[in-house]
Amino acid sequence: MEIVFECEDVKPKIDSFIIKKVENYSPNHLHNEKGDNVYKSQNIIKMEPADEVKQEFFSENVEQLKLNLDCKVQQKTKRNIKKKFNKKLNLKTHIGAGHTDTTRSCVTCGKTFSQRCTLKVHIDSVHRGITRACDICGKKCSRKGNLKKHIDSVHYGIKHTCLKCGKSFSQQYRLKTHIDSVHNGITPTCDVCGKTFSHKNNLKNHFDSVHNGITHTCDICRKTFSYKCDLKVHTDTIHIGIVLVCDICGKKCSRKGNLKKHIDSVHYGIQHTCLTCGKSFSQQYRLKTHIDSVHNGITSTCDVCGKTFSHKNNLKNHFDSVHNGITHTCDVCGKTFSYKCYLKKHIDSVHNGTTPTCDVCGKTFSYKCNLKKHIDSVHNGVKHTCLKCGKAFSQQRHLKIHTDSVHNGMPPTCDVCGKTFSYKCNLKKHIDSMHNGIKKS
Numbered sequence: 001m002e003i004v005f006e007c008e009d010v011k012p013k014i015d016s017f018i019i020k021k022v023e024n025y026s027p028n029h030l031h032n033e034k035g036d037n038v039y040k041s042q043n044i045i046k047m048e049p050a051d052e053v054k055q056e057f058f059s060e061n062v063e064q065l066k067l068n069l070d071c072k073v074q075q076k077t078k079r080n081i082k083k084k085f086n087k088k089l090n091l092k093t094h095i096g097a098g099h100t101d102t103t104r105s106c107v108t109c110g111k112t113f114s115q116r117c118t119l120k121v122h123i124d125s126v127h128r129g130i131t132r133a134c135d136i137c138g139k140k141c142s143r144k145g146n147l148k149k150h151i152d153s154v155h156y157g158i159k160h161t162c163l164k165c166g167k168s169f170s171q172q173y174r175l176k177t178h179i180d181s182v183h184n185g186i187t188p189t190c191d192v193c194g195k196t197f198s199h200k201n202n203l204k205n206h207f208d209s210v211h212n213g214i215t216h217t218c219d220i221c222r223k224t225f226s227y228k229c230d231l232k233v234h235t236d237t238i239h240i241g242i243v244l245v246c247d248i249c250g251k252k253c254s255r256k257g258n259l260k261k262h263i264d265s266v267h268y269g270i271q272h273t274c275l276t277c278g279k280s281f282s283q284q285y286r287l288k289t290h291i292d293s294v295h296n297g298i299t300s301t302c303d304v305c306g307k308t309f310s311h312k313n314n315l316k317n318h319f320d321s322v323h324n325g326i327t328h329t330c331d332v333c334g335k336t337f338s339y340k341c342y343l344k345k346h347i348d349s350v351h352n353g354t355t356p357t358c359d360v361c362g363k364t365f366s367y368k369c370n371l372k373k374h375i376d377s378v379h380n381g382v383k384h385t386c387l388k389c390g391k392a393f394s395q396q397r398h399l400k401i402h403t404d405s406v407h408n409g410m411p412p413t414c415d416v417c418g419k420t421f422s423y424k425c426n427l428k429k430h431i432d433s434m435h436n437g438i439k440k441s
Helices: 035-040 088-098 116-127 144-155 172-183 200-211 228-240 256-267 284-295 312-323 340-351 368-379 396-407 424-435
Strands: 003-009 018-022 045-049 067-074 080-085
16 A cells, blocks of 8 residues: 655646545544545535645554655746655655745854754854764764764775675765666756756756856855855865865865865876776766767867867856956956966966976976876876877877867968968967067067
8 A cells, every 4th residue: 555645836726726625533434434435425525725735644553654755846947846755754844844934043143944953953063063073083073974974984994885886885875876877867857958967966056056046155255156065165265274185295175075086096096997998087077078078979069159178167168268258367466367277377386386396307387287298298108199190199289289180170270361270379379469469578
């Protein structure tokens, strides 16, 4: 037997639904009823509009049944969401938080929460300083559950392994997300733009920031962020001064995930290898980008100029700098840059005096990527070979320029005079000097 509970949070039509509600709750009120006649007892039926009907339970042992609690929501944006719960309490909490305007506010800082338990955790950890500390490493957690997960995964080495592919995860919910997205093909999809996500939380964050325009503002400097996690990282690193330091080399990171990736790739030498061509990458997302762009032919194209990119972030940066004219200015010297990463590299090398140095020959570079290219080509002898003609290059970008100009017939061309160049930098110098009258001093 399966009991289904549905929560309808939709606007009623002009003619409101009429619901028949049983008012007689005595234990034997259905004793003499048989078959479908139970619905014909008009003398115990009361007519009520839909917005007055509440859920009723007719069994004292309803907790022993396998409940399928469904909640259907239709929001202003006409998104149809069906949320399921396996406990009556979870459904009640969801309805109270999701379909009513009831919020709990912290009397100290005014922050609001949808659930009372979350407010209590906030008060205990933020204002009262009550935290749960790990007896082994001293790490502090705001919830007992988080502390247990930390001890199990970090100190006890408990892993949750996928029975289908053997991949292991430190957290149970990550294993579930993996199974749903990879093996079962369940991917939460945005009803507006069709973008897919591996986790429901990511879909919610996307919908709030992109389609509903919800932003999170820093109380100190008023800088806005589209995601709460970005605001927290900003507050911790900029205003509180909390940074995560690598115990091996002293590198500082603003996020735990970035620190873990750094340790895995730099100190542990963990590589992610493409099963198709054998090329290896230090980061998982770089492997995914490689497979999508090289083997699956998935690229992101600019709607204005038609330029293609292997990654969506590169397309966004291109659109902001080229078509929207967004620039990033150095607060020290006033120099402007088209990309944030260039501004950061400029500040590190020029104003902070941070210069990556080659441990072999002592050569210094302004950017870490240039140091890596130098080590690969000069000291490790890494070559990039053209698959069409066999010509080898020391730099990946040189191979790309060669492929575009020689084999694909796409040399950089001046739009004014039609002159072609082998390198984009030479085209830029030509336009500046010949057509814009800019002379290099």
